[in-house]
Amino acid sequence: MVRRALLTLLLTVLVLGGGLAAPASAHPQSTSAVLLDVGDDRVEGEVQLPVDRLAVAVDRDLTAGSVLDADRDFLADYTADHIGATGADGRPWTVDLGEGTVQVIDGVDHLVYSITLTPPDGRVTDVELRYDVIVESLVTHRAVATVRHDFDRGILTADDAETLGVFDFSTPTLTVPADDGSWWRGFAATAHLGTEHVAEGADHLLFLATLLLPAPLVAVGGRWRAGPSARRSLVRVVHVVTAFAVGHSLTLALAAAGVVDAPSRPVETLIALSIAVSAVHALRPLVARGEVLIAAGFGLVHGLAFASLVADLGLDRGSLVTTLLGFNLGIEFTQVLVVLAMMPALVLMARTPVYPAFRVGVAAVALVFSVSWTLERATLTSVDPFEGAQTWLVGHPLWVAAGVTALAVAAYLASARTGREGGGPDAVEPDTEPAATAHRG
Structure with a gap:
């Protein structure tokens, strides 16, 4: 307990000290994103991992090319190990990770994985999402979790997207409210x-x-x-x-x-x-x-x-x-x-x-x-x-x-x-148009 307290104190001092020492023109560090689409029988979405922050977290020299080549399998296993889901009944959900791609988001290379969370009984309920990719090693990192689609809760477009919260070193789990909507x-x-x-x-x-x-x-x-x-x-x-x-x-x-x-x-x-x-x-x-x-x-x-x-x-x-x-x-x-x-x-x-x-x-x-x-x-x-x-x-x-x-x-x-009601070019003059030449719309 004492060692953990001292470690936390030291990390806090370092973070605050770094923030005070940073020049006013410094750019904020990249954040991760967890984007979720709640469906009838599963929750789908994607995770967006900035390559520069991911490199620090796993202590490897990563590039936009290596994350899809030499480091591909390692990063897929690492990411999958740090994502979990548990339903309202306490049973774990299956977490499937798709193929990774590299996308430039806000000018930064990101490794992007599609994810699928499947309940064991095929019924989507509120789910506790555990996520500590990067944040378990890099305490200054944050991952913003957003529901971008949930038909039953009326979340249909980007303007409706709901921010659930932020995963960080002290908050490794968030609740995804998946069963409080209606037709x-x-x-x-x-x-x-x-x-x-x-x-x-x-x-x-x-x-x-x-x-x-x-x-x-x-x-x-x-x-x-x-x-x-x-x-x-x-x-x-x-x-x-x-x-x-x-x-x-x-x-x-x-x-x-x-x-x-x-x-x-x-x-x-x-x-x-x-x-x-x-x-x-x-x-x-x-x-x-x-x-x-x-x-x-x-x-x-x-x-x-x-x-x-x-x-x-x-x-x-x-x-x-x-x-x-x-x-x-x-x-x-x-x-x-x-x-x-x-x-x-x-x-x-x-x-x-x-x-x-x-x-x-x-x-x-x-x-x-x-x-x-x-x-x-x-x-x-x-x-x-x-x-x-x-x-x-x-x-x-x-x-x-x-x-x-x-x-x-x-x-x-x-x-x-x-006394000119009905007059003008659009007026109809009775009996002035032969019936054979008139076609009515």
């Missing part, structure tokens, strides 16, 4: 993720907005004219939203199941192109009920973009059906909010002479944004000059909705005072 928490987290993805995606929002522009109108003689009723406008909105939902749900499910796999850059470029097509259609009808066809067709493309995000959620560790259902629910919920925020104002404004100019103006802005996105995503340009405006619009949805509503109310009151 509902995972479902709610994926729904929130779907809502957030659309709400923060300027391209998805702009695509939906341009599709809504012609909803209060009908195509007559290749031009837009005011629709006959608000009820008909509502029906068309339902058709547009449903078509988009069916389209993106289909490709999202196929991509998540591994049936469809498309590279992200062409998909993102096609999404930008989809906005251009919907903007042109809002300017002048391409085909009758074109917005429904556009929503369904390009909905397939948007679904591929959604799938790229879902693919990072570790679907093999959670419920695929639950994840897709929650994510889709979040997307549809956001779409409904956009419709509720915009459509009453659009329907009201469509009965006034202001709407043609508003429709053309919004469609023109959408067309400019889409062209800029298309060029950037096709790597023809390196910067989007309109990014600031896009970010502001997405970041202030209430201001946008309030502004459109205020404009609609003002336009309606003005047209009512002058």
Whole structure:
């Protein structure tokens, strides 16, 4: 006991003395990382070991090359011996170490191993993780433990990652809370993720907005004219939203199941192109009920973009059906909010002479944004000059909705005072279009 106390005192003095003596410009020493993904029947993850600290701990001259060659077997055995796991019932779990790789993390070479912790009965519970790689020899070293994925606890993305604590010389074990989640928490987290993805995606929002522009109108003689009723406008909105939902749900499910796999850059470029097509259609009808066809067709493309995000959620560790259902629910919920925020104002404004100019103006802005996105995503340009405006619009949805509503109310009151309700280029003049030449959208 006396010897241990003296050793601890000596180490403390050395650490403090070294810290006081270190120059202000010195860089902090590298730390290790333990990253965990909690699944239904196992805990997977990886450990990241800085090669320079590992060399000190094992008293060997290690390099990025030697750790995968001459020192490979020694380091694998050393690392495996210093990691253990015990379940809530006191039984040990199996710890499997994968092949090592070298990665540069924060400018430092790290030896990285994948790890798998498997309970004896296949049921994941809270687990006591013992870890003293490097720290058992190098008392100044620390290893930060993080849960980066746990579906049942709603940890799905890097932003959700939960730091469990730090392994060091005095803390060789930490508890991984693996069984305090629920199906509902995972479902709610994926729904929130779907809502957030659309709400923060300027391209998805702009695509939906341009599709809504012609909803209060009908195509007559290749031009837009005011629709006959608000009820008909509502029906068309339902058709547009449903078509988009069916389209993106289909490709999202196929991509998540591994049936469809498309590279992200062409998909993102096609999404930008989809906005251009919907903007042109809002300017002048391409085909009758074109917005429904556009929503369904390009909905397939948007679904591929959604799938790229879902693919990072570790679907093999959670419920695929639950994840897709929650994510889709979040997307549809956001779409409904956009419709509720915009459509009453659009329907009201469509009965006034202001709407043609508003429709053309919004469609023109959408067309400019889409062209800029298309060029950037096709790597023809390196910067989007309109990014600031896009970010502001997405970041202030209430201001946008309030502004459109205020404009609609003002336009309606003005047209009512002058007796010009329904006038303007978008107006329908009864019996002025022969039935044979009219095609209604």
